[in-house]
Amino acid sequence: MKPDSFYLSEIEKRLTYGRFVHSLNVADCAKALAERYGADPAKAYTAGLVHDIMKDTPKDALREYVIKSVGGDDRVLMSQKALWHAIAGAYALEHELGVDDKEILLAVRYHTSGRAGMTLLEKIVFTADFISADRNYPGVEEMRVYAFRSLAEAMEEGLNFTIKELCGKRRPIYRDTVDAYNEAVFARMQGE
Ligand SMILES: [Fe+2]
Ligand SMILES: [Fe+2]
Structure with a gap:
């Protein structure tokens, strides 16, 4: 593992300015959520920093990866x-x-799709990506409240948002996302 300064210069090199700022914001949010929920704040910060490291890489190269x-x-x-x-x-x-x-790698791997059985760090990065300071979609303020009130609630809300958006665009839904959504719903129903 290299120091954060190395990953910081890597993302600065690879990302547009807006995406670079987004990555810093997600890192800050992930750290705050880690402090709230008892995960490792330093690890959460690093995971947030690198979560979108390939986001501005051309599609053909991404497909190869x-x-x-x-x-x-x-x-x-x-x-x-x-x-x-x-x-x-x-x-x-x-x-x-x-x-x-491994935890950081999984947090990056599943930050968009989610999956069943996500670790605490995976949930933190997934959620931080929804509430970072640069986000301004309708409902983001409620999402910020959920995120610090209950990670389970924020996950369900985030997955609900993702699935609705895909359905709205008539797009297929990846199996891991459906699994994550179902798990979040059942967890709530058992808690009720
Ligand atoms: Fe992303
Ligand atoms: Fe992101």
Whole structure:
């Protein structure tokens, strides 16, 4: 694992200015959520910093990374370009950029799709990505309240938002996202 200063200069090099600022904001939010929920704040900060490291990489290169990492057999995955930067990011961080922390790699890998059985750090980065200071979609203020009140609530809300958005665009939904959504719903129902 290299120091944060190395990852900071890598994202500055690879990302547009707006995306660079977004990454810093997600890192700050992830750290605050880690402090709130008892995860490792330093690790959360690093994961936030690098979560979008491949987001501005051209699609053809991302596709190659996805195929190298998980193969190209999943029709839904291969049709949803928005998911590629997360898989490619985790792959590049592990194989090219010296990240040897499994938790950070998983947090990057699943920050867009979610999955069933997400770790605390995965949930923190997923949620931080929804509430970072640069976000201004309708409902973001409520999301910020949920995020610090209950991570489970924020996850369900975030997954609900993701699935609704995809349905609205008549897009397919990746299996991991459906699994994460169902898990969040059942967790709430059991708590009720
Ligand atoms: Fe992302
Ligand atoms: Fe992001």
